[in-house]
Amino acid sequence: MMHDVFYQSCSVKALRDEPLTRDEAAAVLSAPDDHLLKLLDAAFAVRRRYFGRKVRLQMLQNAKSGACQEDCHYCSQSSISTAPIERYGLLPREAMMAGAKQAAASKAQRYCIVISGRGPLDREIDEISEAVRAIKRDIPIQICCSLGLLNGEQARRLKAAGVDRINHNLNTSERYHPSICTTHAYQDRLATIRHARDANLEICCGGILGMGEQDEDVLDLAYALLDVRPHSIPLNTLHPVQGTPLEGCDDLSPQRCLKILCLFRFLHPKTEIRVAGGREHNLRWLQPLSLYPADSVFVNGYLTTPGQPAPDVWKMIEDLGFEVEVQDDQPAGAGREA
Template identity: 35%
Template sequence: MNVTSELKNRVLSRELLNRESILTLCQAPLDELCSAADEIRAHFCGNGFDLCTIVNGKSGRCSEDCKYCAQSAHYQTHVEEYSLLGTDEIVRQAKHHAEQGVLRYSIVTSGRKLGDADISQVCESIRAIKTSTDIEVCVSFGLLDEAAFRKVKAAGASRVHCNLESSRSYFPTVCTTHTYDEKIETLQAARRAGLSICSGGIMGLGESMEDRIDMALTLRELGVKSIPINFLNPIPGTPFADNAPLSDEEKRRIVAIYRFILPNTSIRLAGGRGLIVDKGEGCFRSGANAAISGDMLTTAGITVETDLQLLDRLGYQARLWNE
């Protein structure tokens, strides 16, 4: 029995692989690795596929210096800037996505965190969404505390998103205006408030495969069940504008290794999926079982209609997972 099959069987037996074992998968034959990862996905998650969309609820002028981000005020990226969208527009988009068959809708805002006035306004929007649709509402409002998250939950949101972005050791290369521990505390505050949590990162920031594995192990320790995997879409004007893109093969390997580490989670293809030649189909055959559909925050994405057709062809069924 080869190493990949041995590790697959250990995962199927509900063993949590250690870092040393996981590192051996970095050299495993790709097709063999991806097939094993897909088997793990089917065993733990079945054919459910968690599909969500996002709205850029507040754009630009961000105080943070994340080196990949078009919305940072530290860089000249010519991104569109606007304050928090009104309730009518946020609800309009939520209804549109719900009518298309999307089950989750996430409101994402730029900035270190939303202030009290914006929290009050967006809670009004969340309440309006919940009275007019059945869609689940997720939020990404920055580094909020437990009290703010309790307000968001009371309004009707069910999940909070806050990406770790990379490993603890590599994170200072990505951002210097807030810390890894602040991100972790944000996730823990959301959980204390009774919300589920969503967290992942961006691949292609210059990190090593070891960094990617270390981030996945941190997510496992935190008990995160929704894991967005973004692939860097280099934005002119940002410090990472000239980063070399990852190959499609490396993207499949990352997804497959994450499935070995996080067997019963929603591994969600997010930003940068449109850069993949097959729009992510290979990754959906390599352990991924969730996606952000439609446009991203500042870049174009893949339409919901196209994604639903792809899921049907692959034998997936859109449904909520890991509540």
């Protein structure tokens, strides 16, 4: 009974915009597995208040693959990866437009253009901007870009082209960051987020769980995002790829993933939370339960790993008694306070 009272108190605090204490947040992560449904119910009370039973879909486009200079240990496209992936330069405008049309047909509200590399070249900013302008003329969809490290001028050019949102994840805690990447610093990531915000771009910022971090690192990430105030938090769970330094790091359980999602919902009650990369690999048959704390998912796969086709996602949402949010008359991000 004491556990029931605690979970409900987490929900009440979230609905009052009162952040959990660190001890309370740690208790959510360490909740017994046989209390999981009660924890999910408490998180769903928060999700229902701000997002109802609607689910927003998003689709990724791997617009440039491989040949990255960075050594991110989780990534199959990094300079130290030997994973057998496709490698190609920036896709032409027509291919990016075709991806946007597929995203719209998949009922995605947002199309995310992603490129490998430390950061975009000036000509890549030009070509992506041209593609975004063309997409915005023809297709009613929001555009997110994930292009690596950005400076202020690049962020302003993307905003002028019609980009709605920039994705740049913190990935993990500041303490643990050197364990997963040595070619750029945690502060470099914060700088890119500042440049995007200064350009009046929306911010999509989350992390990757299951990379060998401790509970303290998960808590650090969750609380750091309170300062970032993103419009959207994508929570990836590591899908280990052979040929990367983290290929043997595969110890997440579905229950652990769900507890993490509940924690982030309590701490970020009004923010869009997306079940992102690794969903199928780590949540397995418990995937539908992720939508009790989260309100957004990806369709049609990720950058170099496969994912659920859109029709299967629609059916999962329907079977759960939820509904795909197909259109939104409000401007991008409106009503989704961070």
